[in-house]
Amino acid sequence: MMYDIPHVDLSTKVSKVEWQTRVELAACYRLLVMHGWDDLIYTHVSARIPGTEDLLINAFGLSFEEVTASNLVKIDIDGNIIDPDSPFEINPAGFTIHSAVHHARPEDQCALHLHHSDATAVASSKEGLLPYSQYAAFALASMSYHHYEGLAVDHNEIISLQQDLGSANFMLLRNHGALTMGKTIGDAFMHMYDLLRACEIQVKLQHGAGDVINVNHKVIQGIKAQANIVHTGLTGGQKAWPAMMRRVKRAYPDFDK
Template sequence: MFELPKINLKGKVSAQEWQTRVELAACYRLFVMHGWDDLIHTHISARIPDSDHLLINAFGLSFDEVTASNLVKIDINGNVIDPNCPFEINPAGFTIHSAVHEARHEDQCALHVHTNETIAIASLEKGLLPLSQYSMFALASMSYHDYEGLAVNHEEKLRLQEDLGTANFMLLRNHGALTMGKTIGDAFMHMYDLVRACQVQLQVMSTGMAPIFVDQSIVDGIKAQANIVHSGLTGGQKAWPAMMRRVSRQYPDFAD
């Protein structure tokens, strides 16, 4: 039995940092609850408000071990801020997250998954198709990034940033998915929509029958509607407190 170092940062960091830590830890537990985790791989990162520092999971911890206190605070170059921190981070995961946070200062949170469904759809030439209401939200702000091997090449960062642009949803070819959000709740809702869209598309394709595609005019007009339904106070932040309560009931230690 390998014991994790015991850390308690409550009351030892700013109120803004602690709130970010609690919400980010909750998001890691939601990954477990939705089956989006991948052993110790993939990442969720969040910028501490009014700061250039990011929080990310410690490399080697399963997502149900992530707590508010054991999240690692780093700068944009991947340097761990606290010299006494007993954890390190995953360089491959940091390449992706540093790239998107560097390019998107207005967004607080980035989520990255390797689910079967997102990898499958990302590996199709035409990618995500307009087959469901869930796909409408994603297609309103979708981008793609071609596979370049393990994400440890610093030169890939610029291409990743250019491909992401202003999109909130990205399918990483042969790899998985990425979503961005102005809050942790918004980024989570974006990923929920994208995963569901990929699941529905695979189920429709599995029938072998001709699908009904949503008309392009509807796709083009959905962005304003999506911004109302799934962002800000009427979207991610409306659903997010309920998600936090779900985590509290199932994993009361997440906020330690």
């Protein structure tokens, strides 16, 4: 049975800052589809509206290719929907991880969580991510791990998740998936791009490759500053991000409605 998506248009009803955040977050959801990183209606990307404690997240029940700037849901940091007239709901269980990390990292705008198969495979291996590529070196310079404890709804796990994340921008969730943080939506996307490419390369190398050359440990130790230049901020995530948004606009002209 087909169900119509309620039509909303918030383009003239919210602040310019909120609208820009909505457009960029909707673009990020469409990029996940374009890269094949979506998981039906599950997983989330959440973004803080600058200058507020309010967050935006996808409506539960929509596929990522149906996400638009207007149908993103505005919530408080505890997952309560702010607009009582919104026709959409969110997945409260799925938001638990996002609530935890946004509480722990108020300086970051965006949290991106995926169930990508290669990331889950690497997260489920005892050794975790290995220094097999430049992509891995970027991630390993700011990497953390969190052990699987079932659905993240227990308060004690929320605390351990926050402690495990610390100041890292990359996290592998054991037996579960991947999480990246970013000071902007573009930064979080670029971090996830690096992490998933690193995991894809590792899975390929572990299925048929001979001896693998590791990135030197000293290189990884010194690469964090380089990664901050290449993939973070105005010369990093924000340099690539406008091109990514143009790509989305060409593929999905309606995403910013």
